[in-house]
Amino acid sequence: MAGSNIGARRYAVAVDFIIARRDTVTTQLFHFVSDTRFDDIPDPVRNMARRCILDLTGTAAAGLSSDLSRIIRNIAVRSFNAGDGAPRARIIFDGRTASPAGAAMAGGMTIDSFDAHDGHVLTKGHAGCAIFPALLALADSTRNTISGADLMAALVIGYEVAIRAGIAQHATAPDYHTSGAWNALGVVAMAARLQGLDQEAFRQALGIAEYHGPRSQMMRCIDFPTMVKDGSGWGAMCGVSAAELASEGFTGAPALVVESDSVRDLWIDLGTRWRILEIYFKPYPICRWAQPAVEASLVLRQTHGVTAPDIEAIEVETFHEAVRLDQHRPASTEEAQYSLPFPVAAAVVRGRLAPTDISGAALHDPEILAMSDRILLREADDLNARFPAERFARVTFRLKDGRVLQSETTPARGDAERPLSDLEILEKFKAVASEALGTRAGDIVAAVDKLPEEASSRTLLDLLLNHC
Numbered sequence: 001m002a003g004s005n006i007g008a009r010r011y012a013v014a015v016d017f018i019i020a021r022r023d024t025v026t027t028q029l030f031h032f033v034s035d036t037r038f039d040d041i042p043d044p045v046r047n048m049a050r051r052c053i054l055d056l057t058g059t060a061a062a063g064l065s066s067d068l069s070r071i072i073r074n075i076a077v078r079s080f081n082a083g084d085g086a087p088r089a090r091i092i093f094d095g096r097t098a099s100p101a102g103a104a105m106a107g108g109m110t111i112d113s114f115d116a117h118d119g120h121v122l123t124k125g126h127a128g129c130a131i132f133p134a135l136l137a138l139a140d141s142t143r144n145t146i147s148g149a150d151l152m153a154a155l156v157i158g159y160e161v162a163i164r165a166g167i168a169q170h171a172t173a174p175d176y177h178t179s180g181a182w183n184a185l186g187v188v189a190m191a192a193r194l195q196g197l198d199q200e201a202f203r204q205a206l207g208i209a210e211y212h213g214p215r216s217q218m219m220r221c222i223d224f225p226t227m228v229k230d231g232s233g234w235g236a237m238c239g240v241s242a243a244e245l246a247s248e249g250f251t252g253a254p255a256l257v258v259e260s261d262s263v264r265d266l267w268i269d270l271g272t273r274w275r276i277l278e279i280y281f282k283p284y285p286i287c288r289w290a291q292p293a294v295e296a297s298l299v300l301r302q303t304h305g306v307t308a309p310d311i312e313a314i315e316v317e318t319f320h321e322a323v324r325l326d327q328h329r330p331a332s333t334e335e336a337q338y339s340l341p342f343p344v345a346a347a348v349v350r351g352r353l354a355p356t357d358i359s360g361a362a363l364h365d366p367e368i369l370a371m372s373d374r375i376l377l378r379e380a381d382d383l384n385a386r387f388p389a390e391r392f393a394r395v396t397f398r399l400k401d402g403r404v405l406q407s408e409t410t411p412a413r414g415d416a417e418r419p420l421s422d423l424e425i426l427e428k429f430k431a432v433a434s435e436a437l438g439t440r441a442g443d444i445v446a447a448v449d450k451l452p453e454e455a456s457s458r459t460l461l462d463l464l465l466n467h468c
Helices: 002-035 043-063 067-079 100-112 128-141 148-172 180-195 199-212 218-223 232-247 261-266 288-304 333-337 341-350 360-364 366-373 422-437 440-453 458-465
Strands: 311-318 375-379 392-399 404-406
Touching: 002 148, 002 180, 002 199, 043 100, 043 128, 043 148, 043 422, 043 440, 067 100, 100 128, 100 232, 128 148, 128 180, 128 232, 128 458, 148 180, 148 261, 148 440, 180 199, 180 232, 199 232, 288 311, 288 341, 288 392, 288 404, 311 341, 333 341, 333 360, 341 366, 341 375, 360 366, 366 375, 422 440, 440 458
Parallel strands: 311 375
Antiparallel strands: 311 392, 392 404
């Protein structure tokens, strides 16, 4: 009998210890989300937030013309609308309103429709694609004035939580899930901050978002590219909904990506290590895994002065996941964005890879298609070993005159170690957004630059949410 009492006491102590550790992490996270102010955020992080806003805005503007965006915006208005007296938010660059969850979903999928948004290598996915449109929806639906500094602080907090949740999920889940499965937790963090959730409601919202987050299999969409893409729109919707549910007393299973002891170390450096500084920006609107091969091909073409008619065949060595991007003749922009040979062929034929090269008439260009058919993809063990922290490719041109040209082992541009400059981010924004936005593009650039000093973020919200 005494032995059983000792065992029970040991069990109780162990349970108390686990709960204490869980509560310590959750409490730390809650205070980071609730108490961090813009003045606490270092200047490089503030500048990164500005870059993210501009880059995601341009990507959203470019995505407006896609069938994916048109469909989801119409569905959001029709099926995710707000009832009488309920909070509502405008859909990005559309002007029509839906519930905050519906507007966040439509915005996330509009951004995801044009694969040019930022990402993080260890998450193998994208935080901003859900964070930004959800933030716009949350800010637009509130009657409270949100300053520009507060808007930027919320954005940074959303990134910090989402990126850690993504890394944690890959460490604890056996399957490779889309970004919506984890960026929803970053959305919860922003909603908790803006809506004033207490610590217990915040914890429940995290659990709801993780449990309901779209655990969609990323490689299925790589093998069969369609409009479902990376799940980020659904993640944005899930995060907003989770916060709403928790505010009404709905309970959620514990968020294992936060509370599991195995990932505790990911959360203890909040406020000292800024994960947003680790993100990459894409020079091209295609899957990040294809970009090293595009980069290597353009360097070979320029260095040796060769053009498409000179090339008999192209061989690309890269990592396994990139080899799966084997759409040689894409029938849609979704297939082109999740292709490796097609954008390489377009870059080789045209000497650059422009936003217009992954949709429309480019998909039927006979010269690009003929070159794409002559591209062979090979998996390389050494490059597999470097993924996901590093993504590399090697490209070989076999010329019709018998010469063989080989590239260096090449990374993609835009990584944290090889960042795009502020000027390159601005030029990319102009290139992808000018057609959709016209003169509004310049107003948006000015509003983003002034945002930290603005007493209200309403000017920027109106520029981003009113109909184009």
